[in-house]
Amino acid sequence: MTVSPCRNNFFVKHKDLYQFLLSVQKSCLKNDCKQIVSISLDIDWVDPLVVLDQLTQANEINFYFENKGKEEAIAAIDAVAKLQVDGQERFMQAEDFIKSCLKNIVNFGNINQPFAGSHFFCYFSFFDQNSQVNYPFPSATIFLPRWQIAVKNQHCTLVNNIIVNARVDVQKIIQNLQNKLKLIDSLEYHSSKLDYFPVKYRKKPVTNSAQFKRSVVSALEKINSSRLSKIVLADALDVKSKNHFNLYKSLDNLRQIHPNCYIFSTSNGKGQNFIGASPERLISIHNQQLITDALAGSAPRGKTPAEDAANANHLLNSEKERHEHLLVIDFITQRLSQLGLLPRILAPRLRQLSNIQHLWTPISAVVPTNVHPLKIVSQLHPTPAVAGAARDVACAEIRRYESFERGLYAAPLGWIDSQGNCEFIVGIRSALIDGDRARLYAGAGIVAGSDPEKEFAEVQLKLQALLKALV
Numbered sequence: 494m495t496v497s498p499c500r501n502n503f504f505v506k507h508k509d510l511y512q513f514l515l516s517v518q519k520s521c522l523k524n525d526c527k528q529i530v531s532i533s534l535d536i537d538w539v540d541p542l543v544v545l546d547q548l549t550q551a552n553e554i555n556f557y558f559e560n561k562g563k564e565e566a567i568a569a570i571d572a573v574a575k576l577q578v579d580g581q582e583r584f585m586q587a588e589d590f591i592k593s594c595l596k597n598i599v600n601f602g603n604i605n606q607p608f609a610g611s612h613f614f615c616y617f618s619f620f621d622q623n624s625q626v627n628y629p630f631p632s633a634t635i636f637l638p639r640w641q642i643a644v645k646n647q648h649c650t651l652v653n654n655i656i657v658n659a660r661v662d663v664q665k666i667i668q669n670l671q672n673k674l675k676l677i678d679s680l681e682y683h684s685s686k687l688d689y690f691p692v693k694y695r696k697k698p699v700t701n702s703a704q705f706k707r708s709v710v711s712a713l714e715k716i717n718s719s720r721l722s723k724i725v726l727a728d729a730l731d732v733k734s735k736n737h738f739n740l741y742k743s744l745d746n747l748r749q750i751h752p753n754c755y756i757f758s759t760s761n762g763k764g765q766n767f768i769g770a771s772p773e774r775l776i777s778i779h780n781q782q783l784i785t786d787a788l789a790g791s792a793p794r795g796k797t798p799a800e801d802a803a804n805a806n807h808l809l810n811s812e813k814e815r816h817e818h819l820l821v822i823d824f825i826t827q828r829l830s831q832l833g834l835l836p837r838i839l840a841p842r843l844r845q846l847s848n849i850q851h852l853w854t855p856i857s858a859v860v861p862t863n864v865h866p867l868k869i870v871s872q873l874h875p876t877p878a879v880a881g882a883a884r885d886v887a888c889a890e891i892r893r894y895e896s897f898e899r900g901l902y903a904a905p906l907g908w909i910d911s912q913g914n915c916e917f918i919v920g921i922r923s924a925l926i927d928g929d930r931a932r933l934y935a936g937a938g939i940v941a942g943s944d945p946e947k948e949f950a951e952v953q954l955k956l957q958a959l960l961k962a963l964v
């Protein structure tokens with residue numbers, strides 16, 4: 494792997510890149526192969542969301558991921574390498590794809606700056622196989638983007654991944670990069686305010702309220718009599734707007750309303766987008782340190798500080814909520830142990846969002862270098878936070894109760910770098926957007942003692958938070 498020093502002034506120093514690309518091309522010619530070059534450049538601060546909005550073409554896939562609290566945002570646009578698969582082997586195939594791409598990547602620029610070097614963006618569906626034939630996303634998509642813009646703590650990095658072979662015009666690659674830099678430089682940034690448009694839309698629940706509550710009652714009967722101790726039942730809400738939804742403004746609203754959530758968006762390059770604001774991290778790994786969230790058990794935020802504290806107290810002390818939460822902790826620790834990891838359960842706490850609060854227990858572990866992040870993702874997904882326990886029974890029942898395809902809802906999405914660092918979240922509180930139509934998803938965990946009315950209200954609360962941000 495060849496690494497050159499960082500170029501702060503690309504326009505002055507681009508000769509080094511030219512020489513570098515020529516040498517890569519020469520070796521491609523000699524070995525009759527092609528190579529991916531990851532060019533990392535330090536650039537002036539930009540808002541990756543604005544870049545995403547302004548630079549993505551409708552026919553390109555893309556990915557957006559932001560955690561305002563951590564001052565991190567990353568936009569990935571278009572693909573130079575992509576894998577889309579369905580079926581049980583999807584996580585394994587994704588891992589193999591990433592490993593084989595990495596063998597073929599050389600770096601140019603300072604790969605030690607935040608988010609430099611190659612990153613793979615991945616999103617999966619809840620089930621191995623979508624049963625809705627025309628569902629717009631396959632059950633696994635992994636891609637290495639052509640363009641990646643990321644900020645971390647005010648530091649901004651542009652990565653341009655390119656394919657070099659014997660025929661490619663090296664001069665043109667550099668020209669392309671220069672043009673893109675100029676374009677990014679010319680973008681305008683306005684400090685935006687919350688933009689609640691009085692959007693005109695029609696709402697239509699996919700499951701009517703009576704049906705949802707009947708499902709809860711029926712699930713409770715099963716919980717008393719079978720191997721099922723928890724099931725997460727979701728509801729969907731269809732919304733038809735007068736105009737096309739504005740993704741950029743909706744995401745901008747989401748990041749302002751939910752600054753401590755992960756804001757995400759992905760486009761399939763065919764007109765459909767999946768977006769949301771999730772409080773739930775599946776795994777993050779930084780320098781072999783893994784953190785995962787057990788997040789389950791919910792209460793609304795109070796209207797006054799006193800009411801809020803009372804709700805929080807009730808949540809922390811409720812046997813039913815604690816049982817629901819413990820099932821997730823037990824599952825995660827068991828699964829991590831099966832992989833040979835030694836999970837450490839950190840102190841339980843509350844995750845307080847603008848509209849709702851959850852019981853939250855972070856769990857940490859050290860990941861040996863031979864355990865690939867996607868092995869862990871495949872072991873953990875779906876946790877009882879979004880499926881139930883026992884998992885197989887819960888998943889089969891979810892298929893029976895829910896009349897709609899979960900698709901990317903409640904499934905892992907995130908990125909992995911070449912060192913095994915990664916961040917995957919669970920795609921809950923999410924919506925599938927298709928022009929002027931949106932389908933919103935949210936669910937609630939049902940355990941012994943659940944009240945159908947309260948579970949229905951919890952799902953509506955989650956749906957409303959998302960609906961409020963869509964414009």
Ligand SMILES: C=C(O[C@@H]1C=C(C(=O)O)C=C[C@H]1O)C(=O)O
Nearest residue numbers: 789790791878921935936937938
């Ligand atoms: C399934 C969802 O949320 C999950 C269910 C929770 C609960 O029932 O208490 C809490 C957090 C999430 O793990 C969702 O929001 O769609």
